[in-house]
Amino acid sequence: MKALKSFVSAAAICAAGAVSAAELEVTHWWTSGGEAAAVAEFAKAFDATEHTWVDGAIAGSGGVARPIIISRIIGGEPMGATQLNHGRQAEELVEAGLMLDLTDIAEAEGWRDIVNPVRLLDACTLDGRVYCVPVNIHSPQWLWLSHEAFAKAGVDVPSDWFEFVDAAPKLKEVGVVPLAMGQQAWQTELAFNAIMVAVGGTELYLDVLSNKNADTAASAEMTKVFEAYDAARRLSEGSNVNDWNQATNLVITGQAGGQIHGDWAQGEFQVAEQVAGEDYTCLPGLGVNEVIATGGDAFYFPLNDDPDIEEAQREMASLLISKEVQVAFNLKKGSLPIRGDIDLSAANDCMKKGLKILADGNVLPDSVNTLSADTRNQIESLMTEFWNDKSVTVEAVQAAYVDIMASAD
Ligand code: GAL
Secondary structure, eight states: OHHHHHHHHHHHHHHOOOOOEEEEEEEOOOOOOOHHHHHHHHHHHHTSSSEEHHHHHHHHSHHHHHHHHHHHHTTOOOEEEEEEEESSSGHHHHTTBBBBBOHHHHHTTTHHHHHHSTTTHHHEETTEEEEEEEEOOOOEEEEEEEEEHHHTTTOOOOOSSSHHHHHHHHHHHTTOOEOOOBHHHHHHHHHHHHHHIIOOOHHHIIIIIIIHOOOOOOOOOOHHHOOHHHHHTTTOTTBBBHHHHHHHHHHHHHHHHEEEEEEHHHHHOOOOOOOTTTEEEEEEEEGGOOOOOOOOOOEBBBBBSOHHHHHHHHHHHHHHHSHHHHHHHHHHHHHHSSSSSSTTOOOOHHHHHHHHHHHOOOOOOOHHHHSHHHHHHHHHHHHHHHHHHHTTTTHHHHHHHHHHHHHHH
């Protein structure tokens, strides 16, 4: 009887002229082990509908993928869906009217009541209209520490950034690189902002990155931040890798003591079957100032003139914010879910730390939400130059930073 009923209902749907199945090409830059495991959860869920996920992974992280994605959309060769960081990266695409308006779905499904913190949805909203579905909170300010490396050096695992810096000579004595760092420019900018919020504090971080206050950028407090950053760059000698996940692998294998990096590093530890609290330690806010900057990833849907594609885009938007998909994806990604009404009992030690900080409201905007892509690119270039050229002084890099902030938008 059940088979007959399901046959009849399926026939009824077809008869009603339901939109036919579509293939969506999805571009993203999740190509490391942990990232691939996470995005596979999205693909699996979408393939369980009548539609098909055509994976368009672009290797090389955001700095490489974003220009490719943006030029395709502007050039009239849009993909069906794409990952970007929510915030100002897609601002020009949305203003050009190239992106699907998701407001009716967001209102019908109550996204403003679901998304937590709601600033994530604000980062998808322009002139009151919603153009992306946030899929995670990824926070950059974590220090990842290898238990193996510190055991090798005969030193306790540090409980904060300052203890880490003090332990560095012992790590070097046993041939361990104290601080792993990849060569992509955004990684050195990430480390700078993390040290700013840890060493300079929340108020300083907000005044510089949200208020774009050049006077504060020139202050004595910021000089202390640049001095700490100077110390950090001297700890990465020997970290001869390019991609962020290669740097994470140095920590996983005990070749490096630690890495300042986002929560997505956790996906790599999970793929390596390492256990938080046993094989590695994660310190949010570098163990000094436990805050989370609520940057994150979101999915955008370039306008397509095919109604089947648009229907599939709308279905994908709903799917990615659904409870079960949020749990499956974020547990593999190492990021935090964008909704507070789900069961994360399977969360590990690090995710639990992040969830508590979120629940306590210790959240900050990420520079991806407060600075234009152009301003961020200038800062990334400056920080990479400073990190790699030890002849550049603290005074020089701070003066150049002040100039950038003076014209930041
Ligand atoms: C984030 C992404 C991370 C990592 C990072 C580096 O947007 O969620 O997994 O790829 O960018 O580009």
